[in-house]
Amino acid sequence: MKPVSALLLLVVYTQAAKFPPNFKKCNRKEPDLDKCLKEAAQIGLTQSVKYYPQIGLPSFNPLEVSELKIAPGSQSVVNVEQNFKNCKFYGINEAKIDEFKFDFEGKSTHGRGVIPEIKMLCEYEVNGKILLLAVVGSGPSTIILKNVNVTVHFDYEEVPKNGKTYVHFTTNKVTLDPDFVSFNFENLFNGDKQLGDGINKVLNENYREVYADVKSGYEEGLGLVVQQIINNMFSKVSMEEALD
Numbered sequence: 001m002k003p004v005s006a007l008l009l010l011v012v013y014t015q016a017a018k019f020p021p022n023f024k025k026c027n028r029k030e031p032d033l034d035k036c037l038k039e040a041a042q043i044g045l046t047q048s049v050k051y052y053p054q055i056g057l058p059s060f061n062p063l064e065v066s067e068l069k070i071a072p073g074s075q076s077v078v079n080v081e082q083n084f085k086n087c088k089f090y091g092i093n094e095a096k097i098d099e100f101k102f103d104f105e106g107k108s109t110h111g112r113g114v115i116p117e118i119k120m121l122c123e124y125e126v127n128g129k130i131l132l133l134a135v136v137g138s139g140p141s142t143i144i145l146k147n148v149n150v151t152v153h154f155d156y157e158e159v160p161k162n163g164k165t166y167v168h169f170t171t172n173k174v175t176l177d178p179d180f181v182s183f184n185f186e187n188l189f190n191g192d193k194q195l196g197d198g199i200n201k202v203l204n205e206n207y208r209e210v211y212a213d214v215k216s217g218y219e220e221g222l223g224l225v226v227q228q229i230i231n232n233m234f235s236k237v238s239m240e241e242a243l244d
């Protein structure tokens with residue numbers, strides 16, 4: 001099994017598509033392409049509170065992820081696999097994009113920005129040890145990341161189809177650096193309130209240590225989610241349609 005996996009239910013339309021008129025288009029040859037791409041990405045994100053089935057773009061507020069599995073941390077702080085289901089992510093659409101660029105030669109894209117708050121509501125299942133304490137349970141969970149510095153890097157390959165060029169993103173590297181994290185796992189230990197409250201308190205009091213251990217799992221998880229979304233979109237929108 002892969003250490004991290006994510007599953008989204010995305011509607012797949014087979015016909016080619018154009019960006020809706022409220023999206024911004026850039027010209028590959030314009031002198032300030034990076035600035036235009038940054039604006040286009042920002043506008044796209046702002047528009048994405050709506051669902052755009054014609055270009056395969058789901059709503060980003062909330063962004064729904066049916067399944068997200070995060071591997072145990074590597075430093076034995078969080079010695080538990082976190083299985084999340086029916087997740088709703090709020091706040092990604094509020095990202096302020098500071099940089100977004102395509103490297104057409106190197107076939108990669110790179111972005112950087114800040115998200116004021118990511119709120120992740122899911123149904124969780126855990127069974128393992130956190131900070132050496134046995135933790136078991138399932139129920140609703142809320143995880144909040146505040147003031148998150150985000151970088152994304154995607155490599156892509158070009159896929160020619162029907163005389164057009166489509167891009168397929170092959171690998172991703174995402175970093176998420178929040179300045180504050182809070183956890184709330186409801187119904188731990190089959191609803192034993194005292195034990196459950198105790199674990200949540202320990203998690204929150206030690207959020208830096210806890211997050212440091214699960215950080216790469218969360219980054220890989222969100223990276224996969226974003227990769228699936230943009231692949232879904234760019235399997236419909238060719239480079240010729242995305243850029244003038």
Ligand SMILES: *[C@@H]1O[C@H](CO)[C@@H](O)[C@H](O)[C@H]1NC(C)=O
Pocket residue numbers: 147149177178179
């Ligand atoms: C986010 O980036 C800003 C600007 O580079 C920096 O001042 C801040 O410390 C960073 N925050 C975190 C949590 O890394």
